[in-house]
Amino acid sequence: MKRACAELPLHDGKAPAALFERMVRLAGAVVMAIVDEHGADEMLRRLADPWWFQAFGCLLGFDWHSSGVTTVTCGALKEAYRIYGSELGIVAAGGKGGSGRKAPEEIARAADRLGIAQGERLVYASRMSAKVDSAALQDGYTLYHHSFFFTPAGAWCVVQQGMNAECGRARRYHWIGESVADFVCEPHAAIRDLSGASRDASCPVPEVLLNMIAAEAGPNREASAALVRDDPARLLETLRAAIEGPTLFAPARHALLPVDVDLPRLGRILSAAHQAGPQDFETLLGTPQIGPKAIRSLALTAELIYGTPVSRRDPARSPRWADYAYAHGGKDGHPFPVDRRLYDQDIAVVTDAVRKARLGHTEKTEALRRLARLGG
Structure with missing residues (x-):
């Protein structure tokens, strides 16, 4: 294609x-x-x-x-x-x-x-x-x-x-x-x-330019789908820990605050996605309610946990x-x-x-x- x-x-x-x-x-x-x-x-x-x-x-x-x-x-x-x-x-x-x-x-x-x-x-x-x-x-x-x-x-x-x-x-x-x-x-x-x-x-x-369709983002795509297949409660706990304190991808205020991640809403989305059990990133992307915020949260969490870099390339x-x-x-x-x-x-x-x-x-x-x- x-x-x-x-x-x-x-x-x-x-x-x-x-x-x-x-x-x-x-x-x-x-x-x-x-x-x-x-x-x-x-x-x-x-x-x-x-x-x-x-x-x-x-x-x-x-x-x-x-x-x-x-x-x-x-x-x-x-x-x-x-x-x-x-x-x-x-x-x-x-x-x-x-x-x-x-x-x-x-x-x-x-x-x-x-x-x-x-x-x-x-x-x-x-x-x-x-x-x-x-x-x-x-x-x-x-x-x-x-x-x-x-x-x-x-x-x-x-x-x-x-x-x-x-x-x-x-x-x-x-x-x-x-x-x-x-x-x-x-x-x-x-x-x-x-x-x-x-x-x-x-x-x-953008503050976080995310290119999940880049070839180099392949490991991150796999890790993102794996995160959703895992226990949603454990993932949310990891996200809560991630938004405490400064981050390398923060805006000018230097902190990624809870306002940047709607954890209750994300929790509901992740729970529904977990029930669907996506086996790959394409299936995850096609899951209803999975939008830009959920994809960004999963990608950055996968990078943090598995060391799978996200791509910020804008060709x-x-x-x-x-x-x-x-x-x-x-x-x-x-x-x-x-x-x-x-x-x-x-x-x-x-x-x-x-x-x-x-x-x-x-x-x-x-x-x-x-x-x-x-x-x-």
Whole structure:
């Protein structure tokens, strides 16, 4: 499995209705063209590439580098699926806020409707990808958007986003579910930061940056699961001892106080997890009520008891993708206001090419291929 990440400035606002309506039409036409030409699996691979996704959002005319390109582009794809249905070639579920939390229900309904045998596996992939990026990777960003795309054959990808309100930035996480080997050990091929640095200087590193999906965190993952299988009362006693006095991972006040660990709540969670008897970290992570605080407490306790270090690595690399903002302009006028005449013309060209290609007339699609070769 591949996983990648993008980091963007956190912007308010939304797409104007006239622009969003065009985004839906062009997004649908582009997706159908790619599915017809390269197959639905290739469409998922492109959505799972942060560079391609960002270029796609720019092509659709949204603000070239704001956090909204994620939610609006995914929203346009979901609306295109609502309009075109199976003609689109891929299924879209989830979205921003409450819509993202409904993704498992939407996936299950679509799987029943389309007769997808792997429906439960798709629901699991949706839930686990969100759990990994919210609890197993604690990088200072809180998830607020989760979109899940899949095909009738059961291939899938995820585009989700978290925000750090303190520094005004958002981080987007991409997953592609081809040959899933391990959800909790290096599931990413790359983590790329679109701000041009490994972490924007204005965005402070969390007091405890926890990367439980790093390869070097393997022993800690095993120890964390073992702790939950042990007597919960003994674990809570160890935690009480750990929060007495200073700690190497403390904030400026130098002490990890009881206020930092809700022991009564943690006790209830650990007791429920102990009853479930998770045999590995992935099962532990998938346990209901096990969230970031419980994972962090277990990881640090496992480090203390077993000497299994946690990982605080936050990898990122920088891409180039902004050229596509020059296709139609951007909603905020950068690099220029959206050219509606040109936009409508391009929608007509691509839509007509898809329609004619599906009827066996390939002249326009051949012309588009030749243009692509010239551009390369």
